Amino acid sequence: MKSLLFSRFLLLLPWVLIVIIVLDIDSSRAPLPALAPRGGGGGGGSGSGGARPAAGRAAAPRRPEAALPTIYAITPTYSRPVQKAELTRLANTFRQVARLHWILVEDAAARSDLVSRFVAGAGLPCTHLHVPTPRRYKRPGLPRATEQRNAGLAWLRQRHQHLPPPQPGVLFFADDDNTYSLELFQEMRTTRKVSVWPVGLVGGRRYERPVVENGKVVGWYTGWRADRPFAIDMAGFAVSLQVILSHPKAVFKRRGSQPGMQESDFLKQITTVEELEPKANNCTKVLVWHTRTEKVNLANEPKYHLDTVSIEV
Ligand SMILES: *[C@@H]1O[C@H](CO)[C@@H](O)[C@H](O)[C@H]1NC(C)=O
Secondary structure: OHHHHHHHHHHHHHHHHHHHHHHHHHHHHOOHHHOOOOOOOOOOOOOOOOOOOHHHHHHOOOOOOOOOOEEEEEEEEOOOOOHHHHHHHHHHHHOOOOOEEEEEEEOOOOOOHHHHHHHHOOOOOEEEEEOOOOHHHOOOOOOOOHHHHHHHHHHHHHHHOOOOOOOOEEEEEOOOOOEEOHHHHHHHHOOOOEEEOOEEEEOOEEEEEEEEEOOEEEEEEOOOOOOOOOOOOHHHEEEEHHHHHHOOOOOOOOOOOOOOOHHHHHHHOOOOHHHOEEOHHHHOOOOEEOOOOOOOOOOOOOOOOOOOOOOOO
16 A cells, blocks of 8 residues: 555656746746847748846846837838949848838839849838839939939828828838948937937038937038038938828928938928937937948959850849
8 A cells, every 4th residue: 555655656746846947047038038139031021039137137127119100111222233242231231120111212113123022031110112213303413313312201201191190110221232220220210200310421521410409409510512401311210100190291302402401301391400309319429321332343254145044143
């Protein structure tokens, strides 16, 4: 009798131990999901990770991203030898930003295979649009990417017109050759109406910036036409979705817009200098650079296809 009980006890003991160990592991794991990276992965998946400070992470509640405004990045792009390289660089940055939705607008009559394939494997939420620039506007000295930026704006307005109240969101224009610090996204995410910050390597200077006094923009440090109402580069501002939706007619204009006046003409339609919100430590930090990729040398490229395979570059 005694030995029977003992053998049953021995039989049960390992199972009891296993249950105890599993419960223990479970409880020590409990706080982890909030820290673990989310989603990500394949084409069009949700964004993962975040450009948020480490301190914010530790203290974050369970669903820290639920209240985060979505950042919409509108990127005009066109076919050229460095296109895929530039887009790859940009995607590698954007993939690290939580809740970023990338709106890629091709200057083309149809979506290209190259960009379609790229978008499918980009690993972040993307919208792929296209609109060709009319031939008459394809001249040096005329502003570029006007139609593409407007197509991005139109998509954004259409997507949200049936969704009152609008989800919190922030829009910025992300040209595909610039370089973006992850800190920039933390800064722009809190945009209430229109926010501004310095831009590096632009306008023939090391940087341009809004001049800030007592937390307000009072002028512009720039090497070119400081008399523009908003003497700022395309990479130097963000606009809240709310403002975009409440000014449905605000677009980039061809008519009457001189080269280099695009930004100023657009901002005039939606805000005033007094309203601007200075970011990046009262506009004293450069978090985005207007980098230019050197034109590639294809001098030895054969006129007709010589290789045995066809390779996308
Ligand atoms: C910007 O300047 C204002 C006014 O001087 C000040 O109250 C505010 O703390 C400054 N912001 C930052 C981030 O330094």
